Amino acid sequence: MAPLPTTLTEPAAAVAQRLEDRGETLALAESSGGGLVTAALIAVPGASAFHRGGVVIYTLGGAKALLADARPLDEGVRSASEPFAVWLASAVATKLRADWGFGETGASGPTGNPYGDPAGHSWLAVHGPDGPSTRHVLTGDDDRAANMEAFAAAGLALLLDRLG
Numbered sequence: 001m002a003p004l005p006t007t008l009t010e011p012a013a014a015v016a017q018r019l020e021d022r023g024e025t026l027a028l029a030e031s032s033g034g035g036l037v038t039a040a041l042i043a044v045p046g047a048s049a050f051h052r053g054g055v056v057i058y059t060l061g062g063a064k065a066l067l068a069d070a071r072p073l074d075e076g077v078r079s080a081s082e083p084f085a086v087w088l089a090s091a092v093a094t095k096l097r098a099d100w101g102f103g104e105t106g107a108s109g110p111t112g113n114p115y116g117d118p119a120g121h122s123w124l125a126v127h128g129p130d131g132p133s134t135r136h137v138l139t140g141d142d143d144r145a146a147n148m149e150a151f152a153a154a155g156l157a158l159l160l161d162r163l164g
Helices: 006-022 034-043 058-066 082-096 146-163
Strands: 025-029 051-056 102-109 121-128 131-138
Touching: 006 034, 006 146, 025 034, 025 082, 034 051, 051 082, 051 146, 058 082, 082 102, 082 121, 082 131, 102 146, 121 146, 131 146
Parallel strands: 025 051, 025 102
Antiparallel strands: 102 121, 121 131
16 A cells, blocks of 8 residues: 555644644544545544544435434535535534544546536535634546545645644
8 A cells, every 4th residue: 555645644743733732632524535634644643542533425325324313414405515514524523522523525536526516626624612614625637536635635734724
């Protein structure tokens, strides 16, 4: 297996340090990024101090099956959208009793999704004690692996921003 790129491991180490310094925990729900944020965080020695767990979901049905008991999803919310990313972050934090939740959803490529979003589109959300923050990523690329890495790197950057 190839090592994780430093574009992920370096910010993951910084996220880990900030969570450990604060004595806080994180739970994650990832989709089109395939769990790369989780992989980068778990690669940090001592991850069990802050990482509560997470899920890699790839369908709306899968997300509902795993997380709807933690927090109901409003009717009409579709995956690959900002409200869905916020719901993922909030629901996974609630489900795993974490201080912080991270949610990611989108279309990694090489084609767009059934909703008409292009490849290289992702919504990221971090839900913390003072509510959610979101970020929209549009890479303009149809390279699946490159998009997955870009989504994960942007997600780690959003976590760093929120953790201060």
